[in-house]
Amino acid sequence: MSEQPPSSDDFDEIVEAETDRDPDLAVIEAGSRTLRAQAGPPQADTVPARPADPEVDQALREVEQELATRWGETKLEPSVARIAALMDVLGEPQRSYPSIHITGTNGKTSTARMIEALLAAFDLRTGRYTSPHVQSITERISLDGAPISHERFVETYRDIKPYVEMVDAQQDYRLSFFEVLTGMAYAAFADAPVDVAVVEVGMGGSWDATNVIDGSVAVVTPISLDHTDRLGSTPAEIAGEKAGIIKEGATVVLAQQPVDAAQVMLKKAVEADATVAREGLEFGVVSREVAVGGQLLTLRGLGGEYEEIFLPLYGAHQAHNAAVALAAVEAFFGVSAQGRTLDMETIRRAFASVASPGRLEVVRRSPTVVLDAAHNPAGAQATAEGISEAFGFSRLIGVVGTSGDKDVRGLLEAFEPIFAEVVVTQNSSHRAMDADELAAIAVEVFGDERVVVEPRLDDALEEAITLAEEESEFSGAGVLVTGSVITVGEARLLLGKG
Numbered sequence: 001m002s003e004q005p006p007s008s009d010d011f012d013e014i015v016e017a018e019t020d021r022d023p024d025l026a027v028i029e030a031g032s033r034t035l036r037a038q039a040g041p042p043q044a045d046t047v048p049a050r051p052a053d054p055e056v057d058q059a060l061r062e063v064e065q066e067l068a069t070r071w072g073e074t075k076l077e078p079s080v081a082r083i084a085a086l087m088d089v090l091g092e093p094q095r096s097y098p099s100i101h102i103t104g105t106n107g108k109t110s111t112a113r114m115i116e117a118l119l120a121a122f123d124l125r126t127g128r129y130t131s132p133h134v135q136s137i138t139e140r141i142s143l144d145g146a147p148i149s150h151e152r153f154v155e156t157y158r159d160i161k162p163y164v165e166m167v168d169a170q171q172d173y174r175l176s177f178f179e180v181l182t183g184m185a186y187a188a189f190a191d192a193p194v195d196v197a198v199v200e201v202g203m204g205g206s207w208d209a210t211n212v213i214d215g216s217v218a219v220v221t222p223i224s225l226d227h228t229d230r231l232g233s234t235p236a237e238i239a240g241e242k243a244g245i246i247k248e249g250a251t252v253v254l255a256q257q258p259v260d261a262a263q264v265m266l267k268k269a270v271e272a273d274a275t276v277a278r279e280g281l282e283f284g285v286v287s288r289e290v291a292v293g294g295q296l297l298t299l300r301g302l303g304g305e306y307e308e309i310f311l312p313l314y315g316a317h318q319a320h321n322a323a324v325a326l327a328a329v330e331a332f333f334g335v336s337a338q339g340r341t342l343d344m345e346t347i348r349r350a351f352a353s354v355a356s357p358g359r360l361e362v363v364r365r366s367p368t369v370v371l372d373a374a375h376n377p378a379g380a381q382a383t384a385e386g387i388s389e390a391f392g393f394s395r396l397i398g399v400v401g402t403s404g405d406k407d408v409r410g411l412l413e414a415f416e417p418i419f420a421e422v423v424v425t426q427n428s429s430h431r432a433m434d435a436d437e438l439a440a441i442a443v444e445v446f447g448d449e450r451v452v453v454e455p456r457l458d459d460a461l462e463e464a465i466t467l468a469e470e471e472s473e474f475s476g477a478g479v480l481v482t483g484s485v486i487t488v489g490e491a492r493l494l495l496g497k498g
Contacts, residue, residue: 047357047497048136051150059154064137066157071176078207082167082175086183087212089163093190097127099197099213100328103205103242104221104255106379107321110313110356111221112200114325119196119332120145121350122342127189127197129182129210134358134373134489141185143192156184156191178202182209196332206244217331218246218274219253219324223261224378236260243268251275251331253283255324275336277302279320283327288319290390297351299323302330303341310352314360315386322351358488360386363495367468368393368478369461371492373485375402377410380482384418387480394476397464398422400442401457401487404433411483412445419480421467423452425460427487457487458494 051057071077087094100115102108109130116128125144133139138147141156148156160183168174175183182202189197199215201208220242223235239261246252252269254262256279269276277283286298286305294312297319298305311322330342358373360383368391374383387396398419402408415422424439426432435455442451452467454460461481468477481491 047134048138048147056150060150063154063157067177067180070174077173080207080211082171083179083182083209084212085167086163086175089166090187094186094213096190097194097197099199099215100217100219100332101199101213101215101245102219103201103245105224107221107317108200110318110359111321111325112198113356114322114354115328116145116198117354118325118329118350121346124195125192127192127194129185130200131202132485134485135492140181141188148188156188160184160187179209204241206241211245214247215245216250217253217328218250219328220265221255221324223257236264239264246272246274248272253324253328253331254278255320256280277327277331279323283323285319285323295319297322299326301326301341303335306344306347309348312354313356314390315382317382317386363492363497367465369495370480371488372482373488374482375406375484377407377414380411380414384414388418391478393478395420397467397479399425399460399464399479399481400483401425401427402433402438402483403431408433409441412442416445421450421452422446423454423460423464425454425457427457427484427490429486457490461491461494
């Protein structure tokens with residue numbers, strides 16, 4: 001017999017049972033359980049494959065092709081005018097739920113996934129919007145912890161398409177690929193409906209298409225140099241753009257930052273009369289130790305300490321992301337005073353459920369093959385430290401395919417100390433750096449004898465695995481595939497994932 005949705009009596013019982021905790025939080029949880037009972041339990045967070053149904057697959061391909069005719073994510077006209085116009089004709093769907101808005105240079109997607117898991121553990125219906133995707137475009141829009149179905153993605157696009165065309169006709173430039181996807185996400189969240197949206201910016205903040213929401217919590221992950229041609233050439237200049245997501249009266253959760261970037265953020269927070277929670281002061285990582293399959297953490301939140309938290313992700317950077325995520329959720333629930341914490345077991349259960357595909361993700365054993373989407377020097381440094389700490393390979397072979405608009409030399413220099421050899425390659429994107437061009441830079445960093453060139457990614461993977469196996473089955477050698485989210489996504493498919 002199917003479970004019946006909670007009645008009003010059930011609602012009152014849930015609230016009464018939570019009287020030892022914040023009464024407002026109890027009401028939020030009770031109302032959300034009523035919705036979630038009808039929606040069913042959260043699905044496993046997977047990276048979806050292509051649709052098995054040929055008709056659905058064809059419909060999805062048609063949508064992908066139509067989106068591909070629009071400006072890509074690297075071609076921008078800095079303005080929120082078009083997305084604001086789309087929201088207007090759609091009836092402002094982004095106003096129908098509270099939002100947590102995330103900017104920064106590295107760690108945004110992993111932090112978003114952690115925030116989502118924490119909110120879901122407290123029985124809130126969540127919508128998550130992140131970019132770019134690892135394998136499937138549908139990954140970008142998630143409901144209840146799982147990418148929306150292919151069918152729902154197609155339906156959402158078809159629902160808003162007439163309004164998109166209406167806005168296109170009124171603007172100097174058509175809506176871009178990212179702007180249309182953002183509109184789809186906000187519409188899908190309103191239609192669900194969700195209790196809270198977790199939204200990652202595409203680039204920057206002030207003029208990013210996502211910045212038509214009023215995020216009650218603004219999260220800023222570590223800022224470093226990336227997209228310098230559009231955002232600025234210093235951390236302070238980049239922070240100026242990213243500070244644009246800070247809204248009047250919001251709470252700003254600030255990860256550890258370069259001093260000049262932090263100063264810009266704090267100034268913006270003062271101007272917006274926002275409350276600031278800073279990593280290392282109001283919250284942070286108390287301790288961490290490597291554990292089988294991840295790490296064991298003690299985190300200091302805004303309300304107190306949370307001990308014995310298992311996080312199934314590798315690297316110190318993910319521990320810091322976890323601290324930021326916890327503080328963001330505490331801020332969302334109104335936790336600020338020391339001595340009042342969220343339920344410890346719920347927090348532990350949530351963090352233990354977190355997955356972040358393509359972030360130090362093991363996809364094969366013997367030899368071990370790890371995927372990581374690091375694409376700038378700061379991300380590469382964090383990845384290098386994480387893989388050295390968690391895996392301890394006796395010999396590590398790198399497979400690197402990058403985009404042409406990145407600081408490729410800086411990325412390679414970060415990996416040079418840990419790669420015995422590097423196989424340079426390229427992915428299928430038009431943005432990919434040519435393998436020979438990448439090889440020329442790699443030779444300058446690694447020396448000619450440590451660089452192998454394989455333009456095809458499948459050949460590069462085969463060559464790297466062969467090199468790793470040369471020291472025998474029990475040598476402890478491994479392979480790290482990195483340099484781009486696209487490279488990682490294509491490698492994931494080639495290695496049988498998704």
